[in-house]
Amino acid sequence: MTEATAPSREEVVLDRIEAFRRRRPRLLEENITSAHGAGGKASAALIDAVFLEAFRNDTLADMADGAVLDLPSGERLAFSTDSFVVKPLRFPGGSIGHLAVHGTVNDVAMMGARPTWMSAAFVIEEGFPVTELKAIVADMAEAAATSGVQVVTGDTKVVNKGAADGLYINTSAVGVVQSTGPNSPGLSPKRVRPGDKVLVSGTIGDHGVAVMLARGDLNLEADIKSDTAPLNGLVEALLTAAPNTRWLRDPTRGGVATVLNELARAAEVHVVLDEAMLPVRGPVNGACEILGIDPIYVANEGKLIAVVPPEEAEAALVAMRALPVGADAALIGEIREDPPGIVLINTGFGGNRIVDMLVGDPLPRIC
Amino acid sequence: MKFVDEYRDPAAARAAVAQIEALSDGQHLKFMEVCGGHTHTIYKHGIERVLPSNIELIHGPGCPVCVIPMGRVDDGIAVAETPGVIFTSFGDMMRVPGSNGSLLDAKARGADFRMVYSPLDALRIAKENPDRQVVFFAIGFETTAPSTAVTLQKAREAGIDNFSVFCNHVTIVPPLKAILESPDLRLDGFIGPGHVSTVIGNRPYRFVPAQYGKPLVTSGFEPLDILQGIVMLLRQIREGRCEVENQYTRAVRDEGNLRALRIMSEVFEVRPYFEWRGMGFISQSGLKLNEDFAPWDAELRFSVPGVRVADPKACQCGEVLKGVIKPWECKVFGTACTPETPIGTCMVSSEGACAAYYNYGRYNRSATIPVKSA
Numbered sequence: 170m171t172e173a174t175a176p177s178r179e180e181v182v183l184d185r186i187e188a189f190r191r192r193r194p195r196l197l198e199e200n201i202t203s204a205h206g207a208g209g210k211a212s213a214a215l216i217d218a219v220f221l222e223a224f225r226n227d228t229l230a231d232m233a234d235g236a237v238l239d240l241p242s243g244e245r246l247a248f249s250t251d252s253f254v255v256k257p258l259r260f261p262g263g264s265i266g267h268l269a270v271h272g273t274v275n276d277v278a279m280m281g282a283r284p285t286w287m288s289a290a291f292v293i294e295e296g297f298p299v300t301e302l303k304a305i306v307a308d309m310a311e312a313a314a315t316s317g318v319q320v321v322t323g324d325t326k327v328v329n330k331g332a333a334d335g336l337y338i339n340t341s342a343v344g345v346v347q348s349t350g351p352n353s354p355g356l357s358p359k360r361v362r363p364g365d366k367v368l369v370s371g372t373i374g375d376h377g378v379a380v381m382l383a384r385g386d387l388n389l390e391a392d393i394k395s396d397t398a399p400l401n402g403l404v405e406a407l408l409t410a411a412p413n414t415r416w417l418r419d420p421t422r423g424g425v426a427t428v429l430n431e432l433a434r435a436a437e438v439h440v441v442l443d444e445a446m447l448p449v450r451g452p453v454n455g456a457c458e459i460l461g462i463d464p465i466y467v468a469n470e471g472k473l474i475a476v477v478p479p480e481e482a483e484a485a486l487v488a489m490r491a492l493p494v495g496a497d498a499a500l501i502g503e504i505r506e507d508p509p510g511i512v513l514i515n516t517g518f519g520g521n522r523i524v525d526m527l528v529g530d531p532l533p534r535i536c
Numbered sequence: 537m538k539f540v541d542e543y544r545d546p547a548a549a550r551a552a553v554a555q556i557e558a559l560s561d562g563q564h565l566k567f568m569e570v571c572g573g574h575t576h577t578i579y580k581h582g583i584e585r586v587l588p589s590n591i592e593l594i595h596g597p598g599c600p601v602c603v604i605p606m607g608r609v610d611d612g613i614a615v616a617e618t619p620g621v622i623f624t625s626f627g628d629m630m631r632v633p634g635s636n637g638s639l640l641d642a643k644a645r646g647a648d649f650r651m652v653y654s655p656l657d658a659l660r661i662a663k664e665n666p667d668r669q670v671v672f673f674a675i676g677f678e679t680t681a682p683s684t685a686v687t688l689q690k691a692r693e694a695g696i697d698n699f700s701v702f703c704n705h706v707t708i709v710p711p712l713k714a715i716l717e718s719p720d721l722r723l724d725g726f727i728g729p730g731h732v733s734t735v736i737g738n739r740p741y742r743f744v745p746a747q748y749g750k751p752l753v754t755s756g757f758e759p760l761d762i763l764q765g766i767v768m769l770l771r772q773i774r775e776g777r778c779e780v781e782n783q784y785t786r787a788v789r790d791e792g793n794l795r796a797l798r799i800m801s802e803v804f805e806v807r808p809y810f811e812w813r814g815m816g817f818i819s820q821s822g823l824k825l826n827e828d829f830a831p832w833d834a835e836l837r838f839s840v841p842g843v844r845v846a847d848p849k850a851c852q853c854g855e856v857l858k859g860v861i862k863p864w865e866c867k868v869f870g871t872a873c874t875p876e877t878p879i880g881t882c883m884v885s886s887e888g889a890c891a892a893y894y895n896y897g898r899y900n901r902s903a904t905i906p907v908k909s910a
Contacts, residue, residue: 455537
C-alpha cells in the first residue's frame with residue numbers, strides 16, 4: 170500500500186486542532202478561578218503567563234516539580250517546594266501533616282535525589298486548637314523520621330478568623346542528586362524513547378477518593394485509605410534495579426493522566442495505556458463510577474510513574490514489588506512515536522480513547 | 537467491579553459486533569442515541585472504533601446542560617450574585633457560558649456558589665444557613681425532575697422557606713418530535729434514553745414508530761447495552777418490524793416509575809413553551825413549579841433579567857444537538873471553542889457531544905496495538 174491517500178476532512182480538522190493545542194496556553198480570565206489551581210490546562214496557562222513570565226530562567230523553564238542545581242563541588246542539588254491546603258485536615262490513612270512531608274519528599278525523590286533537609290511554614294487561623302496543631306505536627310515529625318529528612322527551619326504566621334480555613338502548611342526540601350555516574354545520565358523527559366515501558370508503583374486514585382469521602386458531603390462510605398507515603402526508598406531500589414530509568418513523576422494532583430500528558434508534550438512522544446492493566450482497588454473504582462470520575466485523574470500521594478527502557482522493565486517491577494510501598498507495581502503502557510503529544514488508552518472493552526488533561530478539578534483541595 | 541465489568545466484556549463485545557456486521561450487511565444506517573449519557577459511553581469506551589464503518593451514530597439532544605439557553609444562564613447568575621444568596625447546582629453547570637461569563641466566573645467575582653450532587657444537599661445547606669437564601673439551579677429531563685420534586689415537598693413539609701428552586705427542567709418527547717419533524721435529517725432508528733425511561737417508561741415513545749416509521753430501542757448505559765441496542769434495531773429492520781423495544785429491562789418498565797410520575801405531577805406544571813439552546817422555542821417542553829409550590833419558585837422570589845439572549849453567531853450547538861452536523865464539522869470546534877474556553881454548551885458538559893468527541897475521540901488514526909506485558 171504505497172499509494173498516498175488524501176486525508177479525510179475530519180483528519181484535516183483534527184490536525185488543525187492539534188496545531189492549535191500546541192500553541193502557548195493563554196491566560197484569558199480576569200480573575201483567578203478554582204480551575205487555575207487544579208493542575209490542568211488553566212494552571213499551565215497561569216504559570217506561563219504570570220510566574221514564568223516574571224521569573225524566567227533556564228532552571229524554572231524546565232517546569233519540573235523541582236529544580237536541579239549545580240553546586241561548585243560538582244554535586245547536584247534537587248530543591249522543591251509545595252503548599253498543602255487539604256480539607257479536611259485529617260482523613261483515613263493520614264493528615265495534612267503526613268502529606269506536607271511526603272509530598273515534598275517525593276518531589277525531591279522524583280529528581281533522583283535523596284531528600285535530606287526540609288523547611289516548614291505554617292499559616293494558622295485564629296482560634297485553631299493547639300491540641301490539633303500538636304497532633305498534626307507530631308504526624309509531620311513521624312513522617313519526617315520515616316522519610317529520613319530533618320525539619321531544619323520554619324516559620325509561623327497567624328491570620329484573622331475567616332482568612333484561612335484552619336491551617337495551611339508549606340514545606341520545601343533539598344537533597345543531593347544520587348545518579349551522577351556515567352551510567353546514569355539523569356532523569357529527564359528528553360531521555361524518553363519510543364519502545365520504553367510505563368510503570369506505576371501501585372494502585373491509583375486512593376488518596377483523592379479517600380479525602381473526598383472524608384468530607385462527608387457525598388454520604389458514601391467505603392473502606393478507602395489515603396496512600397500517603399514517602400517514596401525515596403522506592404526510588405533508590407528502582408534506580409538500582411533499572412539504572413537507565415528515563416523519567417519519574419509522582420502523579421499527585423490531576424493523577425496519572427495529567428503527568429503522562431505533561432510527559433507526552435515535553436518529550437514529544439505518544440503514550441499508550443492499557444485500561445485493563447491499571448491497578449485500581451475495587452472500592453476506589455466503585456466510588457469513582459458512582460461519582461462519574463475516572464481514577465486516572467485522581468490524585469495519589471504515595472505512587473510514582475516510571476518510564477524505563479524495555480529491557481529493564483521486568484527488573485524494575487521486581488524491585489518495586491519487593492517493597493511494601495510498591496507491592497502492586499504494574500506495567501501500564503508504553504511509549505510510541507506517533508502521534509506525538511497525545512496519551513491514548515485502550516479501553517478494557519476493546520475500543521480506545523484519548524486521555525487529555527482535565528479542565529477544572531473534579532476534586533478540589535485534596536492536597 | 538461486579539455488575540459493571542459484565543457489561544464491558546471484550547469477548548461479548550466482539551460477538552455483538554459480529555452480529556451487527558452480519559445483520560447490517562454493509563448497508564449504511566444512521567441511528568441517533570438520544571441521551572447524552574449514551575454519547576459519553578460511546579466515546580469513553582471507544583464504541584465507534586469497534587463498530588463497522590457502515591453503522592453511523594448520530595448524537596442527539598438529551599444532554600441536560602447542552603440544551604440550556606444563554607438567557608437562562610444569565611438569569612441564574614443574576615440570582616447567584618444577589619446579596620445573601622447561596623447558589624447551588626450540579627457541577628456540570630459551573631462552566632456553562634452566559635453572556636457575561638459562567639457561574640465559575642461569578643464565583644471568582646464573589647458569588648457564593650456551591651456544587652451539590654443532589655437537590656437534597658441544597659436543602660440541607662438551607663437548613664444550616666437559616667439567615668441566607670439558598671437557591672437550587674434545577675436542570676435535567678424527567679431523570680432528575682423527580683428528585684427536585686421530592687426536595688420541594690420536603691421543603692414544604694419542614695417549612696424551610698429560605699430555599700427555592702430555579703426550575704429549568706425539560707421533557708424528552710417534545711424535542712424528539714422536533715427532530716423527527718426536522719427536514720434536514722435522515723435517521724434509521726433511535727437508541728432510546730435509558731435513564732429518562734426509568735421514570736416515564738416506554739409508552740411515550742410509541743409515536744416514533746407509529747407516526748414517523750422509525751424503530752426505537754431503549755438501552756442501558758454500559759457499552760454492551762449500546763451494542764445490544766444496535767443489534768435489536770438491526771433485527772427490527774431486517775425483519776421488517778418497526779416498534780418500541782426495551783433493551784434496558786433490568787431498569788426500565790413499560791409503565792415507568794408511577795410514584796416518581798405522581799410526585800412530579802404534584803409539584804410541576806408544563807410551561808406553554810420553553811427555549812432550547814440552538815433549537816429555539818419548543819411548545820410544552822419545559823416544567824415550572826405549580827401554584828402550590830409558588831412560594832419556593834426562585835423566578836418569583838428574585839428579580840431576574842428574563843431576557844432571551846441569542847446564541848453566539850459562530851456557535852452551531854443547535855445543529856450538533858439535532859444531529860445535523862458532527863461536532864468536528866462546527867466552524868469553531870477545537871479552535872475558538874474548546875473545553876477551556878467553551879462558546880457553546882455542547883463543549884461544556886461531559887455528556888455534550890462536542891466535549892465527548894474533543895476529550896475522548898479526537899483521534900482518528902489507525903487502531904492501536906495492545907500493550908504487551910513486560
